[in-house]
Amino acid sequence: MKLQKIYINGRFLTHPVTGVQRYAIEVLRSLDAMVGERDAAVAGCEFVVLAPKGDIRDIGLRHIPIKQSGRGAGHAWEQLSLPALCADGFLLSLCNTGPMTKRRQAVTMHDAAVYAAPDTYSFAFRAWYKVLQRVLGMNAKGVLTCSAFSRAQLTQHFGIAERKIKTIYHGREHILRIKADETVFERHGLARPYVLAVSSMSPNKNFASVAKAIELMGDVGFDIVIAGGSSKIFKPAGGRIGGEVKTLGYVTDEELRALYDRASCFVFPSFYEGFGFPALEAMSCGCPVVASDAASIPEVCRDAVLYCDPRDPADIAAKIRRIMEDDGLRTQLRERGLARAGNFSWDKCARETLDAVRPHLAAAAAAYVPERERGWSR
Numbered sequence: 367m368k369l370q371k372i373y374i375n376g377r378f379l380t381h382p383v384t385g386v387q388r389y390a391i392e393v394l395r396s397l398d399a400m401v402g403e404r405d406a407a408v409a410g411c412e413f414v415v416l417a418p419k420g421d422i423r424d425i426g427l428r429h430i431p432i433k434q435s436g437r438g439a440g441h442a443w444e445q446l447s448l449p450a451l452c453a454d455g456f457l458l459s460l461c462n463t464g465p466m467t468k469r470r471q472a473v474t475m476h477d478a479a480v481y482a483a484p485d486t487y488s489f490a491f492r493a494w495y496k497v498l499q500r501v502l503g504m505n506a507k508g509v510l511t512c513s514a515f516s517r518a519q520l521t522q523h524f525g526i527a528e529r530k531i532k533t534i535y536h537g538r539e540h541i542l543r544i545k546a547d548e549t550v551f552e553r554h555g556l557a558r559p560y561v562l563a564v565s566s567m568s569p570n571k572n573f574a575s576v577a578k579a580i581e582l583m584g585d586v587g588f589d590i591v592i593a594g595g596s597s598k599i600f601k602p603a604g605g606r607i608g609g610e611v612k613t614l615g616y617v618t619d620e621e622l623r624a625l626y627d628r629a630s631c632f633v634f635p636s637f638y639e640g641f642g643f644p645a646l647e648a649m650s651c652g653c654p655v656v657a658s659d660a661a662s663i664p665e666v667c668r669d670a671v672l673y674c675d676p677r678d679p680a681d682i683a684a685k686i687r688r689i690m691e692d693d694g695l696r697t698q699l700r701e702r703g704l705a706r707a708g709n710f711s712w713d714k715c716a717r718e719t720l721d722a723v724r725p726h727l728a729a730a731a732a733a734y735v736p737e738r739e740r741g742w743s744r
Contacts (some may be wrong), residue, residue: 372455376432389461417434435451449547458472480496513535534722558588565592652701
């Protein structure tokens, strides 16, 4: 039986790991495991990752080869070199972008943030992605996304027909595989109960409202722990609010896992999320969550978190205090969070991705005409 070639767009291996790259890495690792186990889900398929030349991230693949080839890097490599490299197969692009001229392709678009949260991006970035994703939405055989909310957003802003878009939820096992680095507690003097928040420079993450909520809480008997690099919106670190604001700066994945594990509450007040990894990670670690009632977050979290109005710092403060003062509520949210998080898995995500791609494979193979048959020369 002739194998169907599925190429993976590996440009993401040259990028720092954010939620988008995390998704691509975990889907690829799951596919790699299926190939190694000769799982029926990958029968008849041959996978190859295509990446630019140069330094790339090692994600520990054992059964799917990575081929570094072509000229250039970044968007130039993706638009000019990648189409020729994957000409004889189907392409799976997992990180919002892909070659616009490649029709035999499925592309994952995580959100429509360039329209819905424009302040997050530069003008040049917004302009390019508005063109790129609209063309990809028209030309690609299939579009994948991570929530029903994002599916509606892609239709609204990019004009992609809903019937063309498949919703596939992300997984959560990556956070559970990380070994917690508990030395973070001693290094930063974290001995008391604390509320955890993860800082971000992005206006969309709404961290300014967390800062205002902390100021409004007044005298409390717990600490506020801020992980991440952008704590300049706070008053000087260590300022008293009955507890302390402890700004940790950059933390490793291992330190973040430890912080999730021991936190009494995690605060996630984003205005816009295509999926919302941090809330799911916190729930997976048994941490009660105060989350925004906006965008995809209620779809992902359902009744497993305490919702707040992200535009009302007083409401955020009230919800934090409610969790911190109610042992029974914390226990209830911890149990609901663990149960809800159990519905998400990377293995399931990878299998549903293959299910979405398979109908296009035979058509892709039939449509391919080798260059020598077209009269082309190399």
